[in-house]
Every structure is written in C-alpha cells, then in structure tokens.
Amino acid sequence: MTKPTVYYYFADKGTLLTAVICSVLEQHGGGLRPAARRGARARDRLASAVAYLVGAKCSGPRLLRDGGLVLTVDQTSQARSAFFRHFFSPLQQILDEGVRSGELRQLDTAFATQAIFNLLDPWTGRDPLPGGRDPHQLANDLVSVIVDGIGV
Secondary structure, three states: HHHHHHHOOOOOOOHHHHHHHHHHHOOOOOHHHOOOOOOOOHHHHHHHOOOOOOOOOOOOHHHHOOOOOOHHHHHHHHHHHHHHHHHHHHHHHHHHHHHHHOOOOOOOHHHHHHHHHHHHHHHHHOOOOOOOOHHHHHHHHHHHHHHHHOOO
C-alpha cells in the first residue's frame, strides 16, 4: 500500500492510530463480553473476564497511553469511548451485578473497575506468567486478592 493510498482514507497519523486503537478494542471487546458472562457468580464472571484479558495479551489502558503519538482531543475522546464501551463497561457490569446480588459489598464500582485494570495491566502481554501460571490460574489468584483481600 502506498502512502498516498493511506492518506486518502486517513487524514494523518493520529487519525490512523485512533482507528487502529478503536478496532483493536472492539475486536477484543467481542471476546471479553462473552467471557464476562461465564459463570453464575460475580467472582466466576470476573475471573473469566480477567483470564480472557491475560490470555488475549491485550491491555486497553496500555493501548491508550503507549501509542507514541499525541492525539487530538477528539481522537483521544474516540479512543477512550471505545475503551469504556468494550473493556471498562463489561467489568463494571460484573461488579454492579455482584453488589446488587449481595455477593460483593457496597462500593464505587467505577473506582473498583479502574483499580482492577491497574492491577491487571502488568500481567497482560507478559509471557511467561509468574510462577508458571496459565491465564486462568493467574485470573483466579488476582480475583482472590481482589474479592477476598490479603487479610486473615
């Protein structure tokens, strides 16, 4: 493909990067949504979603921050909107349902969802996983820390 062909469809590198980011987020969101519905309990659905993200080696937050280009306000807004729609919302929905069912304590689910992404970020794209864990083992360990805490 020639440079003029690319710029026929995309005004600049920022527009191209935004389209790529949104496409990747949408693609992985297509796998995350069904994973986030597997299981009867919020804990099981959260573990399934986390395992998907670790196994897919896709970090939505990393895509947004490590693009290498400064995006316009509109481009940043488009990318963030795709992240919230395809990544953030499915996880927050699990937490919202867990709070409503009484499985999880009352909490700010938006804050908790962001904390989960921050906790998860170092493990997405990492190979091999710590201690020889597979994505499901790592997901169950992370969810145990998230839901049960580390106290006695």
